[in-house]
Amino acid sequence: MENFLQQLINGLTLGSIYGLIAIGYTMVFGIIGMVNFAHGDVFMVSAFIALLIFLAVTQILGIASLPLAFVLVLVAAMILTALWAWVIERIAYRPLRGSFRLAPLISAIGMSILLSNFVQVAQGPRNKPVPPMFTDVIAVTDGAYRVTLSYKQILIMLVTALLLVGFWWLVQKTPLGRAQRACEQDRKMAALLGIDVDRTIALTFVIGAALAAVAGVLYMMYYGVVNFYDGFVPGVKAFTAAVLGGIGSLPGAVLGGLLIGLIETFWSAYFSTDYKDVAAFSILAIVLIFMPSGILGRPEVEKV
Amino acid sequence: MGAKPTDAAPAFFSAEAIGGAFRAALVAAGLAxxxxxxxxxPDLNNQLVLLNRWPLLLWAAGIVFVGHLAAQIPHVGRILKWALFAGCTLVLVWILAGVANSNLPLRGKIALFTLIAASGFFGLLIAAPCAPGTPFHDFQKRARAFAGKIVGPIGIVALFAFPLVMLWTLGPGGSLKWINNYGVQILIYVMLGWGLNIVVGLAGLLDLGYVAFYAVGAYAYALLSTHFGLSFWLCLPLAGILAAFWGIILGFPVLRLRGDYLAIVTLAFGEIIRLVLINWTDVTNGNAGLSSIPRITFFGLPFTAADNGFAASFGLEFSPIHRNIFLFYLILCLALLTNVATLRLRRLPIGRAWEALREDEIACRSLGINTTSTKLTAFALGAMFGGFAGSFFAVRQGFVNPDSFTFLESATILAVVVLGGMGSQIGVALAAAAMIGGTEILRELDLLKAIFGPDFDPAQYRMLIFGFAMVAMMIWKPRGLVSSREPSIFLKTRKSVSASHVREGHG
Incomplete structure (x- = not known):
């Protein structure tokens, strides 16, 4: 039972990170119907940006207060990663609207390779050990098996929950959110009604990247190590989460993220850690084959 | 294609243009x-310390600023094309000078010099960016059509002659690098590219896990030959069948999915197979891999110095180059087999169905084509050729481990197909030669080492350049380097069509 509780905590933490990345996949897919293959690498870039800013803030500016440094890193990483995503959309995806079917996906794959190798060249191929932070833990139960909840985990769940509320408000209540939902339903009609479609799509990428940047900061802090290939596997898992929750559906992405996080943690705890990635990848295949619209998604209707 | 006609471009060196360039430079600085x-x-205590490299940031911003301004120079596209042309000419002359000054035997020098000069200058002649309408442009058109006709046969003859010419000019020691590092290595990618071309180029199914079938072929040969002592010639078809079988197993459930989903699921399957290879240690020996795989024999004669070896049986002096020459011809024949099969298949109903499917799936279904079985055949056939290439890889290396079958390998093969032009056989071959041979050449250039310091390793930048090239290709030439297609069915006359006319969903 204690083990179960501990794994539940770990799984929800991991799932929060996946959920934040998955939102970027699901929003972009919803609005332009493409799998943004480079999104996982944008997440990796954000983890590196966070690491470098954290070092700069503590070593160069000499800020000793960890919470202050954390807030600075979070804001800077969100802004800079959003800039990356904006440029990527502008250069690699926007010129391809109206090109043949596979073109944006191939371009995204190229971008993904480009990003991970750029970081490898710029930062070196070795693991970067991040200085540990927020190391305190709270004991949830006492006894032989002590279930713990670390400050890091509380922080991750708290930040995720807060952001999701803010993001929900953005999509449901603001003019930008309305424009986005309109573009999702019918891009041509939205353009006719005076919505700047290009700008809306660019902002979708930017918001997705900002959320991925938060995930990147949390990931760096939680695991304490970053590497240039860290974008690939979390990226595929977050995509799995988006598909599992129903691609195009925002609550679905969060739900899918939590489920994937839980499945992965429980699988590692009760079966084998060796095959935990196999489990996640198999879920992707199984979901796509047997329920392609996911848990909360709308079935896709093909119009001729 | 794609880029919308922008509002009238600001005049060169106007305040507006400089402002735009300044903004772009700021963005670049922000990214960098x-x-x-x-x-x-990490320092000695494994604590991370920051190294400052501010000059790089200034360089990045400066390059973007200048580039942005330069893009506004009138006719900048043509100027760039001519500059590129001049650069290529200089490189050609430089290579020729290198050959002339090298310490090769005289006959080798003359042979290499003539060959490079003839093909190089002919290539430059037809690639010169002349404006349409000029008389020379018409000549170029005819020369290009001529080149298109002869490049296949000449290329095949040249490839068959290649190892012998190399051996004759450079001797057994000097030719090893050319036959092995360049010849065999490039041909493996040509074969993989052609195999994947059936799936991606003809049937239009984006397969991101192609390397899984390569792995199945390699492990099939490694396991069958070490455990059951089967010979290469028996294992080769078995490896192909096994890979095709896996292609069907994996393909059957996923082929109902639409393009993007299919790509991601094939990627997941590729990773699953690699993870199983890593973790199923009883059979695959995990990360350590399988070693001491039996080497290739000349139809039973081993390439050893023994009395019953290949060299002794034919009265030759023993040399390791014999094995490499045999491997070269083997992979050449396998690659050509892939090519011939693809060309013949394109003329069969099934091949026509593939191409029709690529252009418009809904129309195909309404015409009564069974899309599942059509896609499945493409998938299985592509996988089979991947399996052949895999067992060749295993017999060449004598060692396999999961590191050779990562997603990056799939991405490289996909880049070969995309850059060469999806569906174009010759384009894929040229792209493989340029990409794989190009990185090998870059690695050897002393010039680059002199500029960037002695530890400069261009292989590090290889995937960076491939990734960039994939994006650039999609934007500027989405149908690849060789962008005209020979129709497999035609009315009255056979005409090459520009690839822009065979765009999916518009053809």
Whole structure:
């Protein structure tokens, strides 16, 4: 039972990170119907940006207060990663609207390779050990098996929950959110009604990247190590989460993220850690084959 | 394609143009700021310390500023094309000078010099960016059509002659590098590219896990030959069948999915197979891999110095080059087999169905084509050729481990197909030669080492360049380097069509 509780905590933490990345996949897919293959690498870039800013803030500016440094890193990483995503959309995806079917996906794959190798060249191929932070833990139960909840985990769940509320408000209540939902339903009609479609799509990428940047900061802090290939596997898992929750559906992405996080943690705890990635990848295949619209998604209707 | 006609471009060197360039430079500086300008390196206590590299940030911003301004120079496209042309000419002359000054035997020098000069200048002649309408442009058109006709046969003859010419000019020691590092290595990618071309180029199914079938072929040969002592010639078809079988197993459930989903699921399957290879240690020996796989024999004669070896049986002096020459011809024949099969298949109903499917799936279904079985055949056939290439890889290396079958390998093969032009056989071959041979050549250039310091390794930049090239290709030439297609069915006359006319969903 204690083990179960501990794994539940770990799984929800991991799932929060996946959920934040998955939102970027699901929003972009919803609005332009493409799998943004480079999104996982944008997440990796954000983890590196966070690491470098954290070092700069503590070593160069000499800020000793960890919470202050954390807030600075979070804001800077969100802004800079959003800039990356904006440029990527502008250069690699926007010129391809109206090109043949596979073109944006191939371009995204190229971008993904480009990003991970750029970081490898710029930062070196070795693991970067991040200085540990927020190391305190709270004991949830006492006894032989002590279930713990670390400050890091509380922080991750708290930040995720807060952001999701803010993001929900953005999509449901603001003019930008309305424009986005309109573009999702019918891009041509939205353009006719005076919505700047290009700008809306660019902002979708930017918001997705900002959320991925938060995930990147949390990931760096939680695991304490970053590497240039860290974008690939979390990226595929977050995509799995988006598909599992129903691609195009925002609550679905969060739900899918939590489920994937839980499945992965429980699988590692009760079966084998060796095959935990196999489990996640198999879920992707199984979901796509047997329920392609996911848990909360709308079935896709093909119009001729 | 794609880029919308912008509002009238601002005049060159106007305040507006400079302002735009300044904004672009600011964005570039923002992108470069932490990632390029700072580098985190662990020190002796494994604590990360920051290294400053601010000049890089200035360079990035400066290059973007200048580039942005230069893009506004009138006729900049043509100027760039001519500059590129001049650069290629200079490189050609430089290579020729290198050959002339090298310490090769005289006959080798003359042979290499003539060959490079003839093909190089002919290539430059037809690639010169002349404006349409000029008389020379018409001549170029005819020369290009001529080149298109002869490049296949000449290429095949040249490839068959290649190892012998190399052996004759450079001797057994000097030719090893050319036959092995360049010849065999490039041909493996040509074969993989052609195999994947059936799936991606003809049937239009984006397969991101192609390397899984390569792995199945390699492990099939490694396991069958070490455990059951089967010979290469028996294992080769078995490896192909096994890979095709896996192609069907994996393909059957996923082929109902639409393009993007299919791509991601094939990627997941590729990773699953690699993870199983890593973790199923009883059979695959995990990360350590399988070693001491039986080497290739000349139809039973081993390539050893023994009395019953290949060299002794034919009265030759023993040399390791014999094995490499045999491997070269083997992979050449396998690659050509892939090519011939593809060309013949394109003329069969099934091949026509593939191409029709690529252009418009809904129309195919309404015409009564069974899309599942059509896609499945493409998938299985592509996988089979991947399996052949895999067992060749295993017999050449004598060692396999899961590191050779990562997603990057799939991405490289996909890049070969995309850059060469999806569906174009010759384009894929040229792209493989340029990409794989190009990185090998870059690695050897002393010039680059002199500029960037002695530890400069261009292989590090290889995937960076491939990734960039994939994006650039999609934007400027989405149908690849060789962008005209020979129709497999035609009315009255056979005409090459520009690839822009065979765009999916518009053809």
């Amino acid at each position: 700021f932490p990632i390029l300008a700072l580098r985190a390196e």
